[in-house]
Each structure stands twice: as structure tokens, then as C-alpha cells.
Amino acid sequence: MKQILTVANKEFYDGLRNRWLVSITLIFALLSVGLTYFGAAASGAVGVTSLSTTVASLASLAVFLIPLIALLLSYDSFVGEQESGTLLLLLTYPLSKSQLLLGKFIGQGGIIALATLLGFGASALLLYFQLGNTDIFRAFGLFIISAILLGLSFTAISYIISLSVSEKSKAAGFALITWFLFALAFDLALLALLVGVEGGVTQQGLTQLMMLNPTDIFRLVNLSGLDSSDVNGALGVAINASLSQFQLFSALVAWVVLPLSIAIFIFKKKKL
Amino acid sequence: MNTPLVSLVEAGKTYGQLDVLSSMTMSLNEGEVLGLFGHNGAGKTTMMKLILGVISPSKGRVTVMGMAPDSKEAWHCRSKVGYLPENVSFYEQLTGLEVLTYFTKLKGFSNGQAKKQAIDLLEQVGITYAMKRQVKTYSKGMRQRLGLAQAFIGEPKLLLLDEPTVGLDPIATRDFYKTVDQLKSNGSSVILCSHVLPGVEQHIDRAMILSSGKLLAMGTLSELRAQAALPVVIKPISFKKGGLNDAVAQDAKLKHFVSGSCQNTLMVPEQEKLAVLKQLLSLEELDDVHVESANLEQVYQHFLEKHELDFQQKIQEGQGS
Numbered sequence: 001m002k003q004i005l006t007v008a009n010k011e012f013y014d015g016l017r018n019r020w021l022v023s024i025t026l027i028f029a030l031l032s033v034g035l036t037y038f039g040a041a042a043s044g045a046v047g048v049t050s051l052s053t054t055v056a057s058l059a060s061l062a063v064f065l066i067p068l069i070a071l072l073l074s075y076d077s078f079v080g081e082q083e084s085g086t087l088l089l090l091l092t093y094p095l096s097k098s099q100l101l102l103g104k105f106i107g108q109g110g111i112i113a114l115a116t117l118l119g120f121g122a123s124a125l126l127l128y129f130q131l132g133n134t135d136i137f138r139a140f141g142l143f144i145i146s147a148i149l150l151g152l153s154f155t156a157i158s159y160i161i162s163l164s165v166s167e168k169s170k171a172a173g174f175a176l177i178t179w180f181l182f183a184l185a186f187d188l189a190l191l192a193l194l195v196g197v198e199g200g201v202t203q204q205g206l207t208q209l210m211m212l213n214p215t216d217i218f219r220l221v222n223l224s225g226l227d228s229s230d231v232n233g234a235l236g237v238a239i240n241a242s243l244s245q246f247q248l249f250s251a252l253v254a255w256v257v258l259p260l261s262i263a264i265f266i267f268k269k270k271k272l
Numbered sequence: 273m274n275t276p277l278v279s280l281v282e283a284g285k286t287y288g289q290l291d292v293l294s295s296m297t298m299s300l301n302e303g304e305v306l307g308l309f310g311h312n313g314a315g316k317t318t319m320m321k322l323i324l325g326v327i328s329p330s331k332g333r334v335t336v337m338g339m340a341p342d343s344k345e346a347w348h349c350r351s352k353v354g355y356l357p358e359n360v361s362f363y364e365q366l367t368g369l370e371v372l373t374y375f376t377k378l379k380g381f382s383n384g385q386a387k388k389q390a391i392d393l394l395e396q397v398g399i400t401y402a403m404k405r406q407v408k409t410y411s412k413g414m415r416q417r418l419g420l421a422q423a424f425i426g427e428p429k430l431l432l433l434d435e436p437t438v439g440l441d442p443i444a445t446r447d448f449y450k451t452v453d454q455l456k457s458n459g460s461s462v463i464l465c466s467h468v469l470p471g472v473e474q475h476i477d478r479a480m481i482l483s484s485g486k487l488l489a490m491g492t493l494s495e496l497r498a499q500a501a502l503p504v505v506i507k508p509i510s511f512k513k514g515g516l517n518d519a520v521a522q523d524a525k526l527k528h529f530v531s532g533s534c535q536n537t538l539m540v541p542e543q544e545k546l547a548v549l550k551q552l553l554s555l556e557e558l559d560d561v562h563v564e565s566a567n568l569e570q571v572y573q574h575f576l577e578k579h580e581l582d583f584q585q586k587i588q589e590g591q592g593s
Binding site: 006014017018086090091092093095271272 | 287321324325326327347348350351353355357358359360361362363365366374375377378379380422
């Protein structure tokens, strides 16, 4: 356990030193405060709009940003150390592969989690001062927790990438493709399936397909509680066949644990 | 009878079809310094990785401190093993002290002790003046020193050093060998891996010569010299006009040894050295004499060339049949 914490501590301080924490927090804070205030600008009003609109627009932006940031932060975690030779050295230390991986995960996950909490927490507080409505904390609580899980999930996915390739630049390429597939292409494919093949998928089937993508689970968590008028696309259909929040969160947690286990498995098989 | 600290029995490693290391048998005792020589791709690093337990042998057995190094039980032994990889660039954005403190903690030191230990080690390798600077500002030699400090953490019982003197200036090299001698007298064993040969001779007890995954020769330097049967080079010197050439050429005993390429040089087999010297000393014209036994580099060359010849012979025989 001490070894894991030592690694986690180093990774966390790396995140601080490289200004990752500050920049992610700032991005999230500016984005959420901006959306909170100007979310309704399109309809001609400036100021705090309804809670559901705010959360809906935050979620649809976060769903692109968080995976991208998580992948950027950790794509070179292993391949980078392999290139510089420190990975081999670390493995001659009394430190197991899973300890090293979990340590990195806790450290880098900590950066993402803290940045998400601070960045989006800021706009939750702002909203609370404006509206004085304690519902805000519930809605934002769900949003922040699911956003953290989404970030952790992509951190774990980027470890799989980082452990499977032998060059940093390849890892960057794969990270970009992964982001594109999960954040954009998957939904387009679902939509095509829905529209193109009449009666091809049932509502039930669609929801199940969505469990294959952590970004969609994140969307479902955050949008299923809202007025469906704020939601469009394939999601609107899926929401009607809604799963319970508990099931959705379990699916998100599975999307953290599963890639992490696969990463550990790959690491153990990896030739050095 | 004390058991060896490291022993390899018929240990080999294959990657797919490629025999990176083929059945290697060796042992290393406590307080012994072993030189591991061979050119790139000879299997030096693979052998080190086997001993470190980073990879498992494809066949045979590796034992370090009585255990298989890749097993779970050997875990606690790892804090007693120091390793300097061949090419390592430490975390560039951290300072030297931070890097070393991190590695010291991973070796099992408590947070409080780690920093003190790290400073001590940096002092030992002589880069305390730069410890608050980021590693990316370090020169090649400074990085190498940092790597060495890292290998010395926790007074290891076994040290594996891959090209330790690359990039070190002569003074740092001397300091490094001093540290090796010191560790040795404290009972640590050291495996020095190198293809830079001069200067290493007086610090190693035994040498191992590898080529393309095979052991060519192993033993103390004098054993290897005897095996290689390389002649001792004796240069008699005379300041008188005409020199010794005639005297030597006329001497019945000495004239066989005169080198074909160089007139005033004698190539003498090790066992005849003293007889020849005595004979030389009896010559009146002699003013001075240089005696040079074959050095490690020549021994190394000899074994490599022999290996090459054997190999070519084998190919020709293969083609003939």
C-alpha cells in the first residue's frame, strides 16, 4: 500500500507541476460558469436559466471534454516511461506491476477528480447563491460524481492504449481515435441504426447498446432526470426506457474497473 | 560452503525463434566483482534482466539470494539489489533530489529518511551542487552520476551496472571505481557490464565474455590469458648504437621469439617469460626492458575472433556437406 501511495503522490505532484490541475479546473470553471450565465443567450436572455437547461448543456459539453482531457493526461503514462527507460528500472524495485498501475491511476485520477470537483463545484455554488435552491446540490452532485467516473474510465482506457503501443506518438494517435469513436462516432452509428433500419432496434435494445459507451451512460445519468425537451437525438428515445440511476452508476463504475483490470492484465503480459 | 549469491544453471531466453541467450551457467559469490563483456546484442542486458527478475528464463534456472528472482518470495530481496540501466533518462521536469527521493522511497525508506538518504547519495556521487535543479538541465555525466546514486540506494548486496562509466570524465570514473572497490570490501557483489575495456581490469575478479547469446569464456583474467595463450610482449631497449637486434638475432634461445612485424619486439608465451627475461638480462647491451602481458582488450578480441572463425568454419562445413 505504501508503494501505491508513493507512486500516486508522485503522479499527483506531476499533475500539479505541469499545471494540469490548474488548467483543467479553469477550463471547467469558466465553461460551467459561462454556461450557467449565458446558456439562455440564444433565447435573448442573459442570466441564470433553469437548472435543467444548465445541467443539460454542461453535460453535453463535458461529455466531449472530459474524455479528451483524461486521454491527454494519461496516454503517455507507460509508454513515456518505457521510452525513457524508467519503466524497466521501476520494475526492478520492490514494486509490483499492479502497484505501479494503481498508483498512477490514483495519482492521475486524483487530478481529474479534484479538477472536476473544483471546476464544476464553482458553478454549483454560483447557482446556489443566485437561486437559493438546494435541488442544485443534488443535480450537481450527480453530475460531478458521474463526470469523475467518466474521467476515471477514460484514464483507465488510456492506460490500455499506453501499455499496448511502443511509441509515444502512436499512443497519441490511438488516444485521438479512441476519443473520436466514443464521443462522436458511436452516437452517429446509433442514430444511423435507429433511423436507417426501421424497427431494427427496440428501445430496450438501444439502451443496452448505450451501455457499451461510457459517454452515453454519462449522458443518460445526467439527462434522464430532466425535461425531455432539453434532450434530443438518440438519447431522447433511450431515456424513455430509462434504467434506474443505480444501474447507470453501476455501469459507469464497471467502465472504470473493467478497463483498469484489462490494463493490469496487459501490463503483466507485457514484454520488457 | 557458502552458496553463491547469484547462480544461473543452463538458463536461456528465447523471444519467438530468436535465441537471445542460450543455456548460460555461471555463479557469482559474495564480494565478487564480475565483468560482463560483449558487443551490442551479445545478451548482456538480457542476462541482467534475468538476474533482476524482470523477465523469466525460457529454460533453465536462475537463483538470486537463494530464490528465483521472478517469484513473489523474492520480493523483499529486491530492495537489496541495485541496477543502473544502460539508457535511462530520469523524469526531466523533476529536480535531481526529487528523483532520488522518489526512488529511495520506493526502495522502502520512510518519507523522513528518504530525503536524508537521497542527499547523502548525491553527495557520494558529487552532484549535491545541482540537486535543486531540474534533471533536464543536467549534462550526460551528471545524469550518469544520478543513475549511479540511484543504484547505490540502500547499500545493495548485489549491484548490476550496465555501462556505468559512459559519459563520466576521468575523475568521476576513478571515483566510481573507488566506490565499487568499497562496496566490494563491504561484501557486495557487482556485475559490471561494459564494452569499454581499459581501466576496468584491476577492479574485476572475473570476466565473462559473451557473443550472440553464447558464453565464449569465463574466468579470472590470468585464467583467460592462459586460455587464450596470447604471448607476452617483451621489448628490450638499448641506447647503444645498433641496438640489441643483432645480439637477439644471434641468440639461439631468443631468435625464435622475434616478432615478424617488429624487429625489436619479442612475442613470448607466458610460460617462457621468465626464461627469456633471464636470457635478456644476461645481454650486456640491455639498458631497459618493457614487459607487457596481454590486456583484457586483447583477450577479448582473441575470443571474439576465435568465435568468428569457428562460426565461419561451421558455415563452410555446412555448405560442403
